[in-house]
Amino acid sequence: MAKGIKVLSNKSMSLNDQLVECKRPEIVYIPLVNHSKMDCECLVKVGDKVLKGTVIGRRNDNIDLPIHASVSGKVIGIEEKLYCNGEGVKCVAIENDFREKSVDLRGAKKNIASYSKDDFITILKECAVTGMGGGDFPTYIKYKSELNTIIVNAAECEPYITADYMMVKLHADEILEAVDAIMEINGIDKGIIAIKESNIEMRDEFIHYLGTYPKITITMVRNVYPIGWEKLLIKEILGIEYEKLPSDKGIVVNNVSTIYAIYKALKYRRPISKRIVTVTGERLQEPKNILIRLGTSMKNVIEEFGGYIGSSKIRFIAGGPMMGTCLDTDDLVVTKNLNCVLVIDDKDEADLPCIRCGRCIAVCPANICPVLIKDKVNDFESLKYLHPEKCIECGLCSYICPSKIRIRESVREAKKEIRRH
Amino acid sequence: MEFGFDNGPHLKDKDHTSKIMSRLLMALTPIIIFAVYKNGLLPYLEGYTNLYGMLKPLIIILLGVLTSITVEIIYFRFILNKKDNLIEEVKRSYALFPGLFVALTLPINTPLWLVVLGSLIATLIGKLLFGGLGHNIFNPALVGCLFVIASYGALIGARGGYLNPMEIDTIAGVTPLTNLSNINYVGTWSNIVKPFGSLRDFLLGFIPGSLGETSKILILLSFIYLAVTKVIKWVVPVCYVSVVFVMTFIIGTMNNIDIFYPLFHILSGGLLFGAVFMATDPITSPTTRIGQIIFGLGLGLLTVIFRFLSPYPEGVLTSILTMNMLVVIIDKIGAKAKFKKGYLNISLIVLLICIITFSIYIGYNLKSNTNKVDDRFNIIEIREENNKVIYEVTQKGFKGLIKANITIANDKIIDVDITSQSETYWMEMENQNYINRLINKQDDLENVDVVSGATISSNALKAMVENVLADYEVRK
Ligand code: SF4
Numbered sequence: 004m005a006k007g008i009k010v011l012s013n014k015s016m017s018l019n020d021q022l023v024e025c026k027r028p029e030i031v032y033i034p035l036v037n038h039s040k041m042d043c044e045c046l047v048k049v050g051d052k053v054l055k056g057t058v059i060g061r062r063n064d065n066i067d068l069p070i071h072a073s074v075s076g077k078v079i080g081i082e083e084k085l086y087c088n089g090e091g092v093k094c095v096a097i098e099n100d101f102r103e104k105s106v107d108l109r110g111a112k113k114n115i116a117s118y119s120k121d122d123f124i125t126i127l128k129e130c131a132v133t134g135m136g137g138g139d140f141p142t143y144i145k146y147k148s149e150l151n152t153i154i155v156n157a158a159e160c161e162p163y164i165t166a167d168y169m170m171v172k173l174h175a176d177e178i179l180e181a182v183d184a185i186m187e188i189n190g191i192d193k194g195i196i197a198i199k200e201s202n203i204e205m206r207d208e209f210i211h212y213l214g215t216y217p218k219i220t221i222t223m224v225r226n227v228y229p230i231g232w233e234k235l236l237i238k239e240i241l242g243i244e245y246e247k248l249p250s251d252k253g254i255v256v257n258n259v260s261t262i263y264a265i266y267k268a269l270k271y272r273r274p275i276s277k278r279i280v281t282v283t284g285e286r287l288q289e290p291k292n293i294l295i296r297l298g299t300s301m302k303n304v305i306e307e308f309g310g311y312i313g314s315s316k317i318r319f320i321a322g323g324p325m326m327g328t329c330l331d332t333d334d335l336v337v338t339k340n341l342n343c344v345l346v347i348d349d350k351d352e353a354d355l356p357c358i359r360c361g362r363c364i365a366v367c368p369a370n371i372c373p374v375l376i377k378d379k380v381n382d383f384e385s386l387k388y389l390h391p392e393k394c395i396e397c398g399l400c401s402y403i404c405p406s407k408i409r410i411r412e413s414v415r416e417a418k419k420e421i422r423r424h
Numbered sequence: 425m426e427f428g429f430d431n432g433p434h435l436k437d438k439d440h441t442s443k444i445m446s447r448l449l450m451a452l453t454p455i456i457i458f459a460v461y462k463n464g465l466l467p468y469l470e471g472y473t474n475l476y477g478m479l480k481p482l483i484i485i486l487l488g489v490l491t492s493i494t495v496e497i498i499y500f501r502f503i504l505n506k507k508d509n510l511i512e513e514v515k516r517s518y519a520l521f522p523g524l525f526v527a528l529t530l531p532i533n534t535p536l537w538l539v540v541l542g543s544l545i546a547t548l549i550g551k552l553l554f555g556g557l558g559h560n561i562f563n564p565a566l567v568g569c570l571f572v573i574a575s576y577g578a579l580i581g582a583r584g585g586y587l588n589p590m591e592i593d594t595i596a597g598v599t600p601l602t603n604l605s606n607i608n609y610v611g612t613w614s615n616i617v618k619p620f621g622s623l624r625d626f627l628l629g630f631i632p633g634s635l636g637e638t639s640k641i642l643i644l645l646s647f648i649y650l651a652v653t654k655v656i657k658w659v660v661p662v663c664y665v666s667v668v669f670v671m672t673f674i675i676g677t678m679n680n681i682d683i684f685y686p687l688f689h690i691l692s693g694g695l696l697f698g699a700v701f702m703a704t705d706p707i708t709s710p711t712t713r714i715g716q717i718i719f720g721l722g723l724g725l726l727t728v729i730f731r732f733l734s735p736y737p738e739g740v741l742t743s744i745l746t747m748n749m750l751v752v753i754i755d756k757i758g759a760k761a762k763f764k765k766g767y768l769n770i771s772l773i774v775l776l777i778c779i780i781t782f783s784i785y786i787g788y789n790l791k792s793n794t795n796k797v798d799d800r801f802n803i804i805e806i807r808e809e810n811n812k813v814i815y816e817v818t819q820k821g822f823k824g825l826i827k828a829n830i831t832i833a834n835d836k837i838i839d840v841d842i843t844s845q846s847e848t849y850w851m852e853m854e855n856q857n858y859i860n861r862l863i864n865k866q867d868d869l870e871n872v873d874v875v876s877g878a879t880i881s882s883n884a885l886k887a888m889v890e891n892v893l894a895d896y897e898v899r900k
């Protein structure tokens with residue numbers, strides 16, 4: 004298994020400023036989406052009055068998860084908007100009445116460690132806590148099994164992104180309190196916060212409060228990409244390898260921002276309605292971290308903060324530079340799993356013939372052979388032993404390729420080919 | 425605002441294929457300079473050749489490069505009908521390399537038209553007809569080189585083969601490996617290495633060989649540079665050379681030859697050059713790390729087999745072309761081994777068994793041949809006279825044959841009577857009483873110092889004495 008490589012960080016661009024909050028949006032668009040399910044059920048109709056936290060949709064296949072309104076107001080339509088994976092999805096459009104009236108969820112406890120495990124899982128579910136590092140995977144599922152270790156993923160390994168760092172800067176204490184409570188509730192005895200060794204500042208933020216929580220330790224991990232990938236992170240910190248899920252080994256990994264969402268859920272029994280997004284890139288007037296209401300259109304946010312600079316073509320990317328998706332418009336809705344919007348120059352670099360240097364193989368953290376997969380994209384028999392389905396789409400193969408071949412796309416295609424059979 | 429699209433990732437590593445190729449060229453530059461110096465400038469300065477002879481290595485290299493570039497331009501323009509960006513296309517195809525490598529793997533005495541032909545074959549058949557850069561199965565340069573050596577080897581040999589103008593006059597005969605095969609692979613320091621100087625000369629490159637291959641020290645330095653800057657798959661040469669070392673070590677040890685033997689094998693011929701520059705050609709070598717290990721091990725095994733068991737003593741070219749053919753299969757093993765360790769273990773065990781078996785087989789078979797002697801030595805007659813054995817023999821010296829009657833009594837040489845010779849520096853040897861020194865130290869010939877100024881003649885005499893003793897030993 005490859006161990007990741009050092010990539011350019013470019014983080015300082017968005018780090019220079021304090022967190023700012025953007026204007027409250029006139030209209031929010033809440034996508035009826037969770038994780039891989041792109042068409043969740045809609046529970047409201049045009050004209051309905053909703054409050055902040057009203058369940059307006061629900062995922063009800065094998066996973067049960069509500070979808071909440073992020074403002075109070077009136078449903079004015081079901082519209083298609085751009086989701087961060089580049090697809091247009093159905094969204095509930097809510098006209099904001101600027102009253103911030105919230106659903107009153109009773110039963111929040113002062114001491115957040117005093118919930119039972121069942122209550123804990125129910126709360127994560129009803130507050131729709133999902134992975135905020137990008138996955139949008141329902142968090143409660145991770146807590147269903149017996150656990151012994153929690154790793155808080157604060158590695159934030161993608162270049163440019165500093166949203167998690169900003170989160171820690173503002174809420175280190177609450178995050179630690181939540182981790183401590185999670186450990187108490189789930190009978191977990193090992194709590195580890197994983198920080199990149201280059202990010203001393205983040206460690207210092209935690210150290211201010213760490214004394215109160217003797218069971219939680221900080222581990223500094225190598226400054227490589229994709230160290231934030233669960234499998235690599237667990238291997239790095241604990242030396243453990245697993246087949247399917249980390250919970251098979253009693254391990255749970257949560258992103259820091261997700262932990263903060265858990266904190267909110269436990270403390271107030273409320274879903275989050277805003278998130279920090281790193282809005283950065285050389286083509287933006289003011290790269291910074293912005294606290295944005297879920298469902299806001301990115302277009303308005305960018306306009307509010309000075310818009311673009313320059314006149315040549317831009318690339319508008321939802322997510323980080325490695326795994327993010329390039330979009331052909333900025334009319335993107337902000338969702339819980341959108342940690343970054345990146346706007347950079349559109350420099351076209353023509354690809355050269357593959358010289359079969361093997362770097363894409365050497366670098367692949369999923370231990371597969373991108374260039375050989377490219378040779379056999381449509382050959383199902385060969386794909387069976389090449390395992391393109393193990394690809395985590397980290398993009399390192401395309402990153403490292405000296406011929407600048409977008410080799411990840413070939414692996415994606417092969418994945419589709421596998422799925423067709 | 426206009427939005428561009430790209431699948432990403434939107435950060436790219438700074439390294440670039442064109443930079444890789446420039447680094448390769450950079451690593452080759454000292455080797456090219458040395459080739460020009462050793463084969464052209466040096467003989468010229470020492471007065472062994474004329475101006476043309478001085479420029480010949482440079483001409484060969486330039487001709488090789490120009491030919492392959494021209495071929496690609498013509499191919500792209502007229503066969504593929506690319507009109508715009510023609511120069512760009514040819515640049516992107518790194519057209520100069522096949523021709524350059526062909527030139528560096530050819531002997532200095534290759535006729536110029538043959539250089540052009542070899543480079544043409546390399547570029548056209550070895551590369552373009554397979555579909556161009558990235559699609560060829562065989563190392564293009566080796567395809568061209570194989571063609572030249574296989575079809576016109578005799579012609580080149582007749583013109584002096586691998587010997588530069590200076591070596592023709594100072595070294596009797598051949599390349600170290602041909603010499604080794606002539607004496608049937610077994611011998612001592614004095615008939616394996618000594619005729620060409622010392623291992624230091626091997627290392628520095630002042631021995632006969634193709635243009636690029638002789639300076640091992642430069643090749644090693646290039647290897648380090650290329651490995652550190654990630655131009656080549658360093659695993660391949662490391663495995664390759666290790667296997668050759670281990671196998672020739674076993675073979676040598678079985679035949680009581682010192683540790684210099686494996687070193688000789690590594691430093692002779694095109695092994696290092698081939699291992700560092702040819703076997704690592706990215707396009708024709710495996711992409712997986714495990715594949716590269718198997719590839720390297722296989723190369724070593726094949727090279728030793730070819731060197732000892734085939735009539736062609738070089739072995740590197742043929743091994744690389746053979747292994748090129750297997751790359752697809754090897755990569756398949758490499759890919760499978762990522763998830764099933766069994767594939768790796770089985771291939772390694774099979775290779776290891778082959779390596780050991782062949783070493784022992786070759787080592788054992790050489791033993792029974794030990795008695796053959798070098799072809800510069802000839803026995804005219806053996807007489808027995810009252811308990812004495814008299815050998816009438818000839819040995820090729822610096823100039824022509826040295827004839828002698830050598831008398832043995834009680835298993836010892838008691839007299840060496842030179843009956844005719846035409847050596848240039850005979851007086852020096854007589855002055856130093858060289859023959860008597862040989863007779864006195866006949867049990868320890870290796871440590872008899874040669875007469876300075878008459879190295880080749882001294883070595884010839886020494887070899888003669890050695891050969892007689894060896895023959896006598898057998899007959900007894
Ligand atoms: S890194 Fe690029 S050039 Fe190298 S083998 Fe992979 S695809 Fe080919």
Ligand code: SF4
Pocket residue numbers: 366367368369370371373393394395396397398399400401411414
């Ligand atoms: S994108 Fe997929 S194939 Fe490429 S390096 Fe990452 S995991 Fe491997």
